[in-house]
Amino acid sequence: MSDEVIRSAESFGVALEMKSVSKQFVGTLAVDNVDFNVKAGEVHALIGENGAGKSTLMKMIAGSFDDYSGDIYINKKKIDLHTPAHAKKNGIEMIYQELSLAMPLSIAENVLIGRLPKKGLFLDREQIVNETKRCLEMVGLDHLDPMLQIEEISQHEGQLVEIAKALGNNPHILVMDEPTSALSREEVERLFSIIHNLKKSGLAIVYISHHLPEIFEVADRVTVLRDGKKIGTKGINEVTSGELVQMMVGKSVTEFYSHTSHTKKNKRLGVEELSRYGFFHNVSFSAYEGEILGICGLSGAGRSELARVLVGLDEKDSGKVFLDNKEIILKNMGQAVANGIIYLTENRNIEGLALRLDVKENILAGLIPELIKKGIYQEGEGIDKVNELIEELSIYPPDPSRIVGNLSGGNQQKVLLAKWMACEPRVMILDEPTRGVDIGAKMTIHQSIERLSGEGNTVILISSDLPELVSLSSRVLIMRKGKIIKEMAKEECTEESVLLAANGEGL
Amino acid sequence: MENTKLGETTQEIKQIDTRATSVNIIGKVIHYAGIYAVALLFLLAGIILQSFGIINNFLTTQNMMNILDAVSMLGIVAVGMAFVTYSGHFADLSVPTTMALTGIIAVHMLQYGFLPAIIAAVMAGLLIGLINAVAVGKYKANPIIWTLAVNYVTLGVIRLVWVNKQIYPDMIAKTQRASDLFDSIYRLRFFNKIALPLVILIVLTFVLNFVMKRTKFGMQLKMTGSAQKAARFSGINTERIIGMAFIICALTATLAGLTITSLSRVGAWYNGTGYDFKAVTSIVIGGMTLAGGRGTIIGVLGGVLIIGLMNNIMTLLGVGTFSQDMIRGLIFILVVGINAKSLRSMGRDDA
Ligand SMILES: Nc1ncnc2c1ncn2[C@@H]1O[C@H](COP(=O)(O)OP(=O)(O)OP(=O)(O)O)[C@@H](O)[C@H]1O
Ligand SMILES: [Mg+2]
Numbered sequence: 037m038s039d040e041v042i043r044s045a046e047s048f049g050v051a052l053e054m055k056s057v058s059k060q061f062v063g064t065l066a067v068d069n070v071d072f073n074v075k076a077g078e079v080h081a082l083i084g085e086n087g088a089g090k091s092t093l094m095k096m097i098a099g100s101f102d103d104y105s106g107d108i109y110i111n112k113k114k115i116d117l118h119t120p121a122h123a124k125k126n127g128i129e130m131i132y133q134e135l136s137l138a139m140p141l142s143i144a145e146n147v148l149i150g151r152l153p154k155k156g157l158f159l160d161r162e163q164i165v166n167e168t169k170r171c172l173e174m175v176g177l178d179h180l181d182p183m184l185q186i187e188e189i190s191q192h193e194g195q196l197v198e199i200a201k202a203l204g205n206n207p208h209i210l211v212m213d214e215p216t217s218a219l220s221r222e223e224v225e226r227l228f229s230i231i232h233n234l235k236k237s238g239l240a241i242v243y244i245s246h247h248l249p250e251i252f253e254v255a256d257r258v259t260v261l262r263d264g265k266k267i268g269t270k271g272i273n274e275v276t277s278g279e280l281v282q283m284m285v286g287k288s289v290t291e292f293y294s295h296t297s298h299t300k301k302n303k304r305l306g307v308e309e310l311s312r313y314g315f316f317h318n319v320s321f322s323a324y325e326g327e328i329l330g331i332c333g334l335s336g337a338g339r340s341e342l343a344r345v346l347v348g349l350d351e352k353d354s355g356k357v358f359l360d361n362k363e364i365i366l367k368n369m370g371q372a373v374a375n376g377i378i379y380l381t382e383n384r385n386i387e388g389l390a391l392r393l394d395v396k397e398n399i400l401a402g403l404i405p406e407l408i409k410k411g412i413y414q415e416g417e418g419i420d421k422v423n424e425l426i427e428e429l430s431i432y433p434p435d436p437s438r439i440v441g442n443l444s445g446g447n448q449q450k451v452l453l454a455k456w457m458a459c460e461p462r463v464m465i466l467d468e469p470t471r472g473v474d475i476g477a478k479m480t481i482h483q484s485i486e487r488l489s490g491e492g493n494t495v496i497l498i499s500s501d502l503p504e505l506v507s508l509s510s511r512v513l514i515m516r517k518g519k520i521i522k523e524m525a526k527e528e529c530t531e532e533s534v535l536l537a538a539n540g541e542g543l
Numbered sequence: 544m545e546n547t548k549l550g551e552t553t554q555e556i557k558q559i560d561t562r563a564t565s566v567n568i569i570g571k572v573i574h575y576a577g578i579y580a581v582a583l584l585f586l587l588a589g590i591i592l593q594s595f596g597i598i599n600n601f602l603t604t605q606n607m608m609n610i611l612d613a614v615s616m617l618g619i620v621a622v623g624m625a626f627v628t629y630s631g632h633f634a635d636l637s638v639p640t641t642m643a644l645t646g647i648i649a650v651h652m653l654q655y656g657f658l659p660a661i662i663a664a665v666m667a668g669l670l671i672g673l674i675n676a677v678a679v680g681k682y683k684a685n686p687i688i689w690t691l692a693v694n695y696v697t698l699g700v701i702r703l704v705w706v707n708k709q710i711y712p713d714m715i716a717k718t719q720r721a722s723d724l725f726d727s728i729y730r731l732r733f734f735n736k737i738a739l740p741l742v743i744l745i746v747l748t749f750v751l752n753f754v755m756k757r758t759k760f761g762m763q764l765k766m767t768g769s770a771q772k773a774a775r776f777s778g779i780n781t782e783r784i785i786g787m788a789f790i791i792c793a794l795t796a797t798l799a800g801l802t803i804t805s806l807s808r809v810g811a812w813y814n815g816t817g818y819d820f821k822a823v824t825s826i827v828i829g830g831m832t833l834a835g836g837r838g839t840i841i842g843v844l845g846g847v848l849i850i851g852l853m854n855n856i857m858t859l860l861g862v863g864t865f866s867q868d869m870i871r872g873l874i875f876i877l878v879v880g881i882n883a884k885s886l887r888s889m890g891r892d893d894a
Contacts, residue, residue, distance in 0.1 A: 065562045264562055349776070373778035381776055390770035392836060401766050401777040408759045433562075455777070 050112070051076045051240035052097065052128075052209050057106030059092055061442065064433065066092040068264035069106075074209065074240040079231060081255035081272075082244045084284055085474040086446025087432045088261040090244050091133055094211045098130035099123030110209070129207035131198050133214045133244075133445045133472065134385050137186045144168040144182035147201045171204040172197070176226050191218050191383060192335045199230070210234065211242045214445065216250060217472045218382070220335045220500045221535065228254055246446070246474050248277045260284055285476055301325040303361065304494040305377075305463055307346070310355030315341035316518035318355070323463070328485065328495040330509030330529075332502075332538050338518040339498045340382055343465045347372035347379040359463070373402055376462035380452060380469055382498075388452045391441030395431065396422045398440050398451050402459045418458075425454040429480055446473040453481060457488070464488065465496045470504060482508060502531040516540050578830050578845035585852040589859075598859040606855065608736065614851030615740035616799045616806075618844060621822040621829075622744070622751050623795025625843045626788040629755065631768040631835025632679060632686035634823045635789060640697035641671050641796040642815025646804030647701060649725070653716040657724040665797055671697065672793025676786030694819075701812045709811040712804075728805035740802050744844075747795065752840035760787060769836030817868075824875045825850045832882055 053073040059066050067089045074080045082090050096104050102118040109115065110126050117123050123130075137146045144164050145152070153163040168182035175196040186194060195218050202210060216224045231241060231254055245251060251258055252272060260267040260283040267283045305323040310316070316338035323329045333339045344350045346357060348366030356363055359375060366372045372379070381387040389398055400407065400418045407414050422436050429450040431443075440451055449472050456464060469485070470478045485508060489495045499505045505512065506529045514522040514537040522537050593601040600606055620638055627635045649664040675693060678684040716722035731739040755761040766774040767784045775781045796815070803814050829846025831838025850871070857867050 068562070368778070368780060369776060370778040370780050379776070386770075387772050387776040390766055390773045390836070392769045392834075393766070397765070401774070401779075404759055404762045404766075404779075407762075411758060413757045413759060413762050 049076050050074070051110070053109040053112075054093075054097070055107045055109070057093070057096060057104055057108065059089075059096060059101055059104045063438075066264055067096070067104075070261070070264075070266045072259060072266070072269075074242055076208070076240050077235055077238045078256040079235055079241045079243050079254050081251045081258040082242055082261065083246070083248075083251060083258060083280065084261035084267075086450075086472075086477055087444040088284070089264040090261055091213055091444060092264075093261065094130060094213055094242060094244065097123060097128055097209070098211060099128070124205060124207075127206075127208040128211070129202035129205055129209070130211040131202050131213060131215055133217075137194055137198060137201075140185060140187065142183050142185055143172070143180060143189070143197055146186060146197065147171050147182075147204055149201075151205075167204070171200040174203050175200045175230055190335055192220065192223055195219060196223070196227075199227070203234075207239070209240045209242070211244075213244045214246070214472055215243075216245060216247065218468075221502065222334065224250070246472065246478075248280060248475075251280070252277065262286065281475060284474070301492075304359070305346075305496075306356075306358035306361065308356045308358070310342070310345065310357065311353050312341060312345050312350060313353045316515070319515075319518075319520050320355075321513055321520060321523070323494045323496055325494060326489050326492045327510045328489045328497055328508050330505045330512035331496060331498045331515055332505055332512050332534050333515035334538055335500070336517075337515040337538070339515055340467055342515070343379050343467055343496070343498060346465060347377055349379070373459060373461070374405075376460075377465070378402070378456045378459055378461040378463070379465045380456050380467055382467040382471065384449060384452050384471070389440050389448060389455075391448075392439065394437045394439050395426070395443070395451055396436035399425060399436075399454045399458050402455055421458055422454075425457060428457075428484060429454055430477065446477055449473050450477060450481070453484070457484065461493065463494045463496070465498070467498045468500065469497070470499070470501060478504070502534060506531055506534060514538055578828070578842050578849070581828075582845055582848045582852060585849055585856065589852065589856050592856065592860075598856065601856070601859060608738075610851045610855045611741050612738055613854065614847050615738065615744045616802050617818065617821055617825065617850065618744040618847040619740065619747060619795050619799040619802065620818050621825045621843050621847050622747050622840050623792040624822045625826050625829075625831055625838070625840055626751070626755070626764070626791045627686070628823070628826050628831050628833065629768050629835060629838065630764055630785050630788040631771060632785065632788065633833055634687065634819065634826075635675065635690045635792045635796075636687060636819045637671060637675060637690040637693040637697065638792070638796045638819050638822065639815035639817070640694045640701065640812070641668055641793055642800035642803060642818060643810075643812050644671070644697050644701055645797040645800035646814050647705060647710065647810035647812070649801055650710050650712050650715055650804060650810035651705075653712055653721050653725060656717050657721040660721070660725065661801070664801055665794070668793045668797030668800070669790065672790035673786075675789040675793065679789060680782045680784075680786035698812060705810075705812075707812075709809045711809055713808070725805055726808065729802050730805070743798060743802075747798075748840055748844050751791070755840055760784065764788060765836050767836075820875075821850065821871070824871055824878075827875060827882065828878050830882075833879065 050073050055071055056069050057067060058069050070093060072093065082093070084090050095101065097108060097117055099117045099120040099122050107114055108117055115126060117126070147168050148164060153160045153167060155163070165182050169178060172178050172180055172182065177193065177196050177200065180189065180193065186197070189197070195215060199215065215227060219227065235241060243255060255272050257269060257271055258275065258280065259269040260280060262284060302325045303322050304325050307322070308320050310319045319342060331339050341350070345352045348368050348371055358364065359377070364375060366375070369379070385391065390401065396419065399422050400415070403418060404413070407418050419436065426434050426436065431447050431450045431454065440448055443451065449470070453469055466485070470481050473481060482504070485495055497505060497509060509529065510526050512524045512529050512534055513520050514524065514534070516538060521540070524534065524537065589598070589601040592598045624635050624638060627633070645664040645668045648667045649660040652660040652663040671693065675690055678689050679686045712725045713722045716725065729738070729740060733742065755764065763774070763779045763784050766777065766779055767781045771781055799818070800815060804810055807814065825846035826843050827833065827846070828849055829838065829843035831843055854867065857870065
């Protein structure tokens with residue numbers, strides 16, 4: 037099949053060509069003898085399961101490794117890409133899977149880092165603001181003040197700022213590693229129109245994603261990796277999504293969607309008139325034993341902020357929270373965990389995981405108080421649990437002593453979920469629990485969520501993934517601008533109705 | 544390129560870890576046992592120098608005891624300060640004047656007896672520890688700047704209260720017995736050989752190693768040191784954990800302060816000078832990285848031994864104190880560099 041594609045690519049001007057490249061880490065052969073190319077003016081999608089080697093392959097062209105093997109050609113010229121600076125000089129920009137913005141700096145400083153305009157000896161502030169505005173405009177963020185600090189903007193805005201930063205350097209090859217995993221549907225639409233324009237201007241784009249519908253929407257060709265090896269490259273019109281899945285996992289998979297109906301039993305969590313000024317106001321709802329309560333809203337609707345107050349990470353300004361009909365006042369997350377309430381953060385790198393510690397240590401982090409027997413920490417007692425969770429969530433590689441920072445993004449997400457499942461909580465607030473995980477793993481996670489609620493636990497599910505939200509939830513609360521504006525029963529929920537409601541329409 | 548037909552590969556691949564390659568075991572061993580291997584190398588170097596007649600009296604029981612005596616105070620400071628480093632807060636630079644202050648207070652209080660003197664010293668150390676704990680743990684002060692400032696404030700307090708006077712235990716003590724007891728903190732020897740400070744160091748090492756590796760506090764400290772925010776989001780009270788690290792450090796500095804004052808038989812502002820940097824150096828040489836969450840107390844003890852051997856050999860060689868300081872500084876820089884590099888090659892980099 038692909039020989040033809042390759043030949044036609046050659047005539048089109050291949051922007052980037054990789055020939056039998058490999059990359060070995062201590063303990064893993066992450067990329068195994070892969071050929072890959074991108075043409076100018078095309079979007080080439082790169083897909084595969086978690087840990088397949090997608091990010092590693094792309095980091096190679098971004099100059100992250102000085103010890104890869106194989107040849108890389110840019111515009112037909114053989115080039116050694118051994119440092120990120122080198123890659124940038126050759127017109128390659130990468131938007132990393134994990135946010136890489138410097139938190140304490142302003143948007144402008146982040147965007148223009150390395151090329152801050154000067155007037156004589158001093159920085160040219162006016163120019164800085166204007167240039168940043170120009171970059172932000174390309175991603176539709178012109179309403180943001182370039183002097184805001186990264187900490188002050190939301191995660192999805194951060195994602196777009198990162199894209200703006202890359203575009204500001206006028207690259208001719210742009211790599212996007214799961215750019216949509218933190219974006220809501222509208223933002224994804226906006227990103228796609230940006231990509232479309234970039235493509236027209238002749239940019240070569242590599243696009244990594246786990247959402248197959250997205251691939252069919254933006255990509256021209258698609259390459260599948262599995263276990264570090266290339267399985268094949270296809271024109272987007274030559275394949276169906278079923279075939280792609282089969283290529284990725286080596287077997288056919290049907291998406292798992294539950295149809296378990298939940299009956300309201302005892303009230304587990306009661307929230308009355310809860311407010312945190314500036315974020316959400318007078319929020320009231322109840323969550324029952326054994327139910328999965330979905331919360332839907334556009335980004336900025338106050339969903340995560342609500343969750344953070346519920347577990348005591350932030351302070352409330354007014355209102356009450358009841359657990360099993362008893363009022364609880366939580367001052368920090370430790371008290372929440374002690375009460376069996378947990379929060380899986382949407383920001384796994386900074387707030388979720390200790391990237392420098394290993395899988396076992398991360399999974400047991402919330403359990404430390406329970407693993408103390410007679411004052412002594414008994415790690416051995418936790419290891420069975422760790423192994424069970426590694427198996428249930430099929431964390432790869434299945435080795436409790438791997439450093440979490442060295443796992444692939446999707447596997448890090450599984451470790452984060454495992455950490456909270458290990459605590460056996462009674463109320464789980466899950467904020468984007470399947471961010472960045474592959475189709476198979478998503479099914480596994482959904483099954484685990486189902487199992488947990490089936491055992492009588494309460495799950496509050498915050499997700500921008502509408503199919504996930506609609507199929508798992510027994511009820512969906514719609515949040516908009518800090519208020520709960522609607523409650524929808526399972527029967528009323530479809531992807532469309534929920535999205536309309538979140539936009540404040542169809543009420 | 545590879546052409547796999549669809550449907551051909553229906554086997555489940557995940558069962559076996561197809562991509563696993565072997566991990567370099569030797570590298571791991573060197574990484575963990577390396578500190579003591581280096582200490583042995585220094586010992587060997589001394590022996591060789593002696594056999595060529597370049598230095599004398601290196602390998603004698605007396606000299607070995609001297610080395611241990613010399614490092615025991617440094618060791619006591621280092622194993623405590625290691626908790627601050629492990630928590631991801633680099634170092635406690637208020638240690639020198641904590642040592643001086645607790646020593647001087649003890650001497651001052653000897654007029655009421657030995658026990659009151661010790662209690663007062665411990666209270667003073669605890670107070671400094673608490674101040675650091677609250678400022679850095681709760682109010683997130685920069686640990687280096689803050690403890691540096693506390694160091695100078697304490698110095699000011701000492702000079703103000705004792706107006707540059709040095710005070711001598713034997714002149715102040717209520718009874719001869721109190722004075723003798725204070726004297727014996729440094730001089731008491733078990734079996735005529737093993738000095739009390741050495742015993743204190745060994746006991747501290749084992750207790751603190753246990754605390755760091757096997758207790759709830761230790762595990763939460765590790766998590767905090769490795770990723771403070773993630774630790775807080777895991778339900779760990781990071782403010783308290785960080786604070787505890789500073790309190791432990793201040794308490795061991797107090798022990799060292801009492802010891803050094805007993806040794807010099809004078810309470811004076813300069814008693815702990817230099818212990819801050821020497822302690823950080825041995826901590827880092829001992830394999831505890833400045834980034835936090837990594838290393839062991841046993842390793843730090845190894846670092847202390849290396850420093851002790853090195854000082855001893857340099858002194859026997861006739862290297863001056865200034866040159867010794869400079870050499871220690873260079874080694875510190877070298878070790879921090881090597882550490883960063885070797886961690887990266889082991890795939891344990893944070894970046
Ligand atoms: N620094 C590293 N050290 C050791 N192993 C690593 C390192 N980085 C990645 N790996 C391993 O290499 C393999 C490929 O990882 P990679 O991040 O490329 O996967 P991916 O396809 O991007 O997955 P995901 O969809 O989850 O992001 C994984 O098995 C991972 O554990
Ligand atoms: Mg990846």
